[in-house]
Amino acid sequence: MDRSAVEAVKARINIADIIRRYVDLKPVSGRWMGACPFHQETKPSMSVNEDEGFFYCFGCQASGDVIDFYMRINGLEFRDALEQLATEAGVELKGYRQNQQDVERSRRKKLLMEMHDEAQHFFRNCLGHAVGQPARDYLKRRGTSPEIIERFGLGYSPDDWHGLDNFLKGRGRMPEDGVEAGLLSKNQKGNIYDRFRGRLIFPIKNLSGRVIAFGGRIITDGEPKYLNSSDSPIYKKGEHLYGLDVARRSMNRTRRALLTEGYMDVLSLHQFGYEDACGVLGTALTTDQVKRLAGLCNRVDLVFDGDGAGRKAALKSSRMILLQGAKCRVVLLPEGKDVDDVLQEHGRDGFEQCLDNARDGLDFCLKTLRDDFSPREIMDWAGSFLSELKDPALAAFFLPRLAGGLGLSEAELRRTFTGDRAPARGRNEPAPAASPAPSAVRKAAPREKESRNDRTYLTFCIKYPEYIPYLEGQEMHSVLSTEWARALWEKLRVMQPGEDALSRLNPEEKSFFIQCRNQLAENPLNGQELQQEWSFICNSIYETRKKAYLRYLRENIRLAQEQGDRALLEQYQRAYQEFLGRNQ
Secondary structure, three states, X not given: OOHHHHHHHHHHOOHHHHHHOOOOOEEEOOEEEEXXXXXXXXXXEXXXXXXXXXXXXXXXXXXXXXXXXXXXXXXXXXXXXXXXXXXXXXXXXXXXXXXXXXXXXXHHHHHHHHHHHHHHHHHHHHHHOHHHHHHHHHHHHOOOOHHHHHHOOOEEEOOOOOHHHHHHHHOOOOHHHHHHHOOEEEOOOOOEEEOOOOEEEEEEEOOOOOEEEEEEEEOOOOOOOEEEOOOEOOEOOOOOOEXXXXXXXXXXXXXXXXXXXXXXXXXXXXXOOOOOEXXXXXXXXXXXXXXXXXXXXXXXXXXXXXXXXXXXXXXXXXXXXXXXXXXXXXXXXXXXXXXXXXXXXXXXXXXXXXXXXXXXXXXXXXXXXXXXXXXXXXXXXXXXXXXXXXXXXXXXXXXXXXXHHHOOOHHHXXXXXXXXXXXOOOOOOOOOOXXXXXXXXXXXXXXXXXXXXXXHHHHHHHHOHXXXXXXXXXXXXXXXXXXXXXXXXXXXXXXXXXOOHHHHOOHHHHHHHHHHHHHHHHOOOOHHHHHHHHHHHXXXXXXXXXXXXXXXXXXXXXXXXXXXXXXXHHHHHHHHHHHHHHOO
């Protein structure tokens, strides 16, 4: 990557404007503050420095520039995030060195995205004309408002085997490309035809608002009731959620997601004012979908049917959400009713009653286990749940709740599933000595002091880059003891005034750099305080170099003594005494 391409994009994109799409930002002391979308937070813990172009969360330490934020919030790779922001900024990525496979991959993705834009135009046009009358009648019977139809971009696919196929051909598109995009289908005989026929069309969009797939609902007799686009180079159904592009702003405000199953359920919820609703895409909830939701809110309310299948789905989904450390509630609807039924028949009051009766996700799981599972199945579920918790803090949080909810001994549950079983020993055999605490091990770790010194020096460089040339004259490189510090110093040393520093740094360096700049913003030094800090840094560097030189002299004195070289011994002893005399 030519850094000039990254810098050109960042020069034209305002980081606060991008983050404001996902987070409610408010001005605080010359910066912007908002609730971090990357962990469970209700208070404004994320700082956005508009002038320097970075964000930093004081809670989870997420940090980076506008490209890092865009990658993380949208679940994108660096290349894809840069391409999307470059398109938005009007920057041509001429300096982006790609191999031929990358070039072809980007070209194909762009082609498929354009074909989806054209298909969306076709479907929406059909809904508004005579051919779309059956779909308009259906939407009217369902009570779907024109505003919701417009907001979600609904369309209609005519009951025609080649309606979209011919439309795309008229735009110069090849049928085989339509098959790869998931817009057309191909049978075993090689015949290509429209995938969606006689269906109400729901466009599926990524978080940037671009159409990447479609869902279709039959509005007459036929099977299957719902049909979705197949996976393609621009769409993986296990990664996306229907309506998330519309709901994300409300989720950032309410810190909640209402997650349901059907397209029409999502539309009804939005129409009745529940604008933080989204839906799964014809499959069971996936870990990728949960991670995406957890980045936008801290609680997921699962809205499922009250029948056996709905309860089973709720159990599986709740478990998945809890494993990610997010809050979860289960909203069970009256048996035989879906969300749309409840809202159309009883309005908001009826649905609010269902929300009021929602169960905590873990409580729901434990009650379902006690009611419907055998003892062996309960223990298997508990063991599997505990073993999949990656965060020890979460395991400590859930373990007593699991034990209490399942009527088990916490100690036994801990020994059974965490390997915390004491080894057997003889009656008179003394207990083994306790292992040192992790903190004690860390304190004894070699070179920690040197690493801490490295951070002190580099923190000063990052806060006050105008001093770097003077520190170079002090030979600061000679006192850096760790590889990461020497690498970062080299990058800082060659930076030009006003240069975008972050584009030079790797993720670890970038995080450290942003923390230092935040410290400067919180507590800037000037005048005498800055002079004192500068003197401390210079003295510290001098003392470190002095100690290193004395170690060098002592080592050579020792070697001269071992070798019996009297002349060399006297030479090093004299140098040692002279150096000490000069430094009194």
